[in-house]
Amino acid sequence: MNIVLPRIAIRNLMRQKKRTILLAGAIAFGIMIVTLINGFAGSFVRNVSENFAYLMGGHVFVSGSEYTPSGKRISVIRDDSSIMKALSTAGLTWSSLQKTSETSATLIFESKSIRQNLTGMDLAHSSMLKERLALVKGSWDNLNWPNALIISQSVANKLNVLPGDTVVAQFQTVTGQNNVGEFRVAAITVDSSFIGSIMTYAQLDYLNNLIGLGPNEYMSLGIMLSNLDEAGAFANKLYAAMKTMDLQLFDRTAKQDNGSMTPFQSMIREQNSETWTGTKYRVYTIDDVLAQARQIVVALDTASVAILIVLFAIVMIGISNTFRMAMYERIREIGTMRAVGVQRKEIRSMFLYEALFLALAGAVAGIILALIVMAVLSAIRFDPQSPVFLILKKGHFSFYLPPLRALGNILIIAALTLVAVYAPANAAAKMPPAEALRTVK
Amino acid sequence: MFSTTMLTKKYWRAAIVAAFVVILGLGVGISPVAAQDKPDPKALLAQVDTLSDFTGQDFSAVFTIVTQKPGEKDSVTQARVFRRDTKKQFLILIMLPEVNKGQGYLREDDNVWFYDPSSRKFSHSSVKENLQNTKAKNSDFTLSSFAQDYTVTSMTEGMVGKFPVWILDLKANTNEVAYDRVVLSIRKDPTMLLIRQDYSVNGRLMRTTAYPKYVQLEGKLLPSQILILDEINKGEKSQITMTEQSVSPLPDKVFTKAFLEQVSR
Numbered sequence: 001m002n003i004v005l006p007r008i009a010i011r012n013l014m015r016q017k018k019r020t021i022l023l024a025g026a027i028a029f030g031i032m033i034v035t036l037i038n039g040f041a042g043s044f045v046r047n048v049s050e051n052f053a054y055l056m057g058g059h060v061f062v063s064g065s066e067y068t069p070s071g072k073r074i075s076v077i078r079d080d081s082s083i084m085k086a087l088s089t090a091g092l093t094w095s096s097l098q099k100t101s102e103t104s105a106t107l108i109f110e111s112k113s114i115r116q117n118l119t120g121m122d123l124a125h126s127s128m129l130k131e132r133l134a135l136v137k138g139s140w141d142n143l144n145w146p147n148a149l150i151i152s153q154s155v156a157n158k159l160n161v162l163p164g165d166t167v168v169a170q171f172q173t174v175t176g177q178n179n180v181g182e183f184r185v186a187a188i189t190v191d192s193s194f195i196g197s198i199m200t201y202a203q204l205d206y207l208n209n210l211i212g213l214g215p216n217e218y219m220s221l222g223i224m225l226s227n228l229d230e231a232g233a234f235a236n237k238l239y240a241a242m243k244t245m246d247l248q249l250f251d252r253t254a255k256q257d258n259g260s261m262t263p264f265q266s267m268i269r270e271q272n273s274e275t276w277t278g279t280k281y282r283v284y285t286i287d288d289v290l291a292q293a294r295q296i297v298v299a300l301d302t303a304s305v306a307i308l309i310v311l312f313a314i315v316m317i318g319i320s321n322t323f324r325m326a327m328y329e330r331i332r333e334i335g336t337m338r339a340v341g342v343q344r345k346e347i348r349s350m351f352l353y354e355a356l357f358l359a360l361a362g363a364v365a366g367i368i369l370a371l372i373v374m375a376v377l378s379a380i381r382f383d384p385q386s387p388v389f390l391i392l393k394k395g396h397f398s399f400y401l402p403p404l405r406a407l408g409n410i411l412i413i414a415a416l417t418l419v420a421v422y423a424p425a426n427a428a429a430k431m432p433p434a435e436a437l438r439t440v441k
Numbered sequence: 442m443f444s445t446t447m448l449t450k451k452y453w454r455a456a457i458v459a460a461f462v463v464i465l466g467l468g469v470g471i472s473p474v475a476a477q478d479k480p481d482p483k484a485l486l487a488q489v490d491t492l493s494d495f496t497g498q499d500f501s502a503v504f505t506i507v508t509q510k511p512g513e514k515d516s517v518t519q520a521r522v523f524r525r526d527t528k529k530q531f532l533i534l535i536m537l538p539e540v541n542k543g544q545g546y547l548r549e550d551d552n553v554w555f556y557d558p559s560s561r562k563f564s565h566s567s568v569k570e571n572l573q574n575t576k577a578k579n580s581d582f583t584l585s586s587f588a589q590d591y592t593v594t595s596m597t598e599g600m601v602g603k604f605p606v607w608i609l610d611l612k613a614n615t616n617e618v619a620y621d622r623v624v625l626s627i628r629k630d631p632t633m634l635l636i637r638q639d640y641s642v643n644g645r646l647m648r649t650t651a652y653p654k655y656v657q658l659e660g661k662l663l664p665s666q667i668l669i670l671d672e673i674n675k676g677e678k679s680q681i682t683m684t685e686q687s688v689s690p691l692p693d694k695v696f697t698k699a700f701l702e703q704v705s706r
Contacts, residue, residue, distance in 0.1 A: 070617055071551070108674045111511040170647070170673055175616045176567065179642040180673055212616065212642070 009353035031366025039399030058222025120207030138163035138187030335436025351425030543705035
């Protein structure tokens with residue numbers, strides 16, 4: 001392999017240090033921006049999914065629905081033995097199961113009120129709650145109270161309540177009747193997020209009794225897995241197992257042509273438009289619920305490609321002009337090289353090597369810069385009340401850049417730079433040696 | 442010189458005192474009254490329903506709702522209501538406060554949609570939902586159906602202020618009616634609803650509604666002033682005043698989404 005030409009190319013780049021640094025800097029800046037966007041998009045869906053999985057208490061969910069003779073749709077699972085059997089026959093494994101019922105309630109204490117999402121679960125035995133919630137006041141021991149209530153710090157401040165205080169909750173039963181219940185504040189938790197602060201937890205049996213469900217009934221079964229990535233396959237296997245047991249299921253497989261954007265939306269539409277007898281189940285994952293979040297990633301990726309094109313269109317024009325200028329500066333040198341027997345294609349290759357090294361140096365520098373910026377941004381801790389909290393990982397920005405994506409960006413830059421330099425390189429190669437030697441700078 | 446705030450406070454004080462007089466009268470006024478034939482309770486309920494029934498006619502009016510919440514400034518909500526009871530339709534168009542102007546509720550049969558002009562989107566609502574941030578529910582502006590929804594469990598005589606009333610204790614026929622138990626105090630002559638008390642499923646008094654003023658419209662008695670007291674969150678109350686009431690025919694397009702979108706602009 002002829003290593004003379006690459007060495008001459010490197011020497012030429014080093015001869016004009018300022019120019020080389022400026023050109024490589026422009027490439028590095030563009031690559032840095034694109035890498036940051038790619039890295040953010042890469043972790044966006046994962047962070048949102050994990051955060052919502054924690055708030056909703058599962059990665060995969062099964063919810064039941066009944067259609068009443070008067071045309072109402074009631075969310076309820078009255079007997080979960082068939083679901084448990086399906087989980088067992090499908091040979092599935094999970095980290096924890098969470099049975100929940102919920103209603104939208106107004107909490108009232110001494111003329112102060114606040115609207116909350118009231119979720120009923122087995123508080124004393126919920127590992128998810130103890131793992132995820134940090135107590136500010138109260139005690140886990142209080143969760144044995146039959147009417148125990150866990151509220152966030154912001155709610156406690158708004159109502160001005162302390163553990164042991166009794167608050168009144170106003171809500172509707174599953175059939176839409178107004179009802180009232182008294183709850184005793186058992187624990188006050190750190191606000192886990194903007195959405196976490198509207199979540200309030202109560203005993204499942206106590207809440208069921210108030211909203212018109214039986215003691216062993218509930219609305220939704222949340223299944224927490226060891227890994228979010230397994231959710232899709234898990235849900236598909238569970239769906240198939242439930243189908244073989246002839247349970248009524250809302251179709252989770254196909255996106256329909258009824259204006260629904262995702263299969264999950266399609267299931268909801270089906271539920272709101274169909275009639276049936278008995279209980280009909282929905283099996284869905286946290287990713288199904290957040291399918292629209294993926295569209296944000298597509299938008300971010302599209303934006304990064306657009307930025308890449310615009311930035312590099314500008315940079316390539318600059319590189320092309322700079323290399324044309326370099327060609328005229330070195331015209332006598334080119335003439336001399338041609339006179340001593342250097343071939344045309346070798347002159348062209350010399351310029352192309354210069355462009356390639358410039359692009360590679362700029363791209364690598366850009367990726368290193370992007371990694372530094374990512375590290376700095378990841379070190380910043382955001383306020384849990386911040387609305388951006390849901391896209392963060394434990395309060396910090398996180399980035400995931402697929403290696404192939406980074407490599408692809410480098411290759412694109414290298415190819416574009418070669419294209420930009422090809423014309424001046426070709427012009428230099430085609431220059432007759434005698435004319436080049438006659439030229440005076 | 443009187444300021445507007447002073448006038449409002451005076452007005453409110455008088456209204457609340459009047460409401461409490463009416464309610465206290467109910468509590469202490471149960472006494473022997475002049476012997477009168479006991480009407481059929483079901484027929485009496487049907488008669489109360491008829492008072493708010495505009496079947497065969499259209500109805501429209503402007504409702505002004507002043508809501509008081511402890512520690513908060515009084516809020517004023519004004520809405521124009523269009524009703525067509527024949528088809529179980531209504532349209533409620535919010536005119537005040539300015540920030541919610543153009544929002545609306547459209548009902549057709551049992552479906553209620555809420556329209557928000559800022560997002561230009563319709564979302565599902567319910568007649569059981571509160572109207573905006575007030576103590577009034579969407580159902581307060583619709584035809585009542587006590588006779589169909591409830592069974593009378595007891596009927597006694599009593600007094601509301603100086604008026605002899607029938608006190609009807611009602612139990613919901615199904616578990617899909619907003620309130621499981623309702624107690625009505627109905628003036629004997631002429632028949633008009635004076636007080637309504639709504640109870641939760643577990644028997645707790647949630648809301649007391651007083652109807653101190655009525656107007657006559659096309660031979661029907663309509664409450665022109667309604668006081669709603671929140672019995673759970675003590676101190677929260679709303680006063681509804683009805684004006685510009687009319688039974689003039691309304692165009693069909695009024696009860697459409699397109700109309701709501703058009704007038705909300």
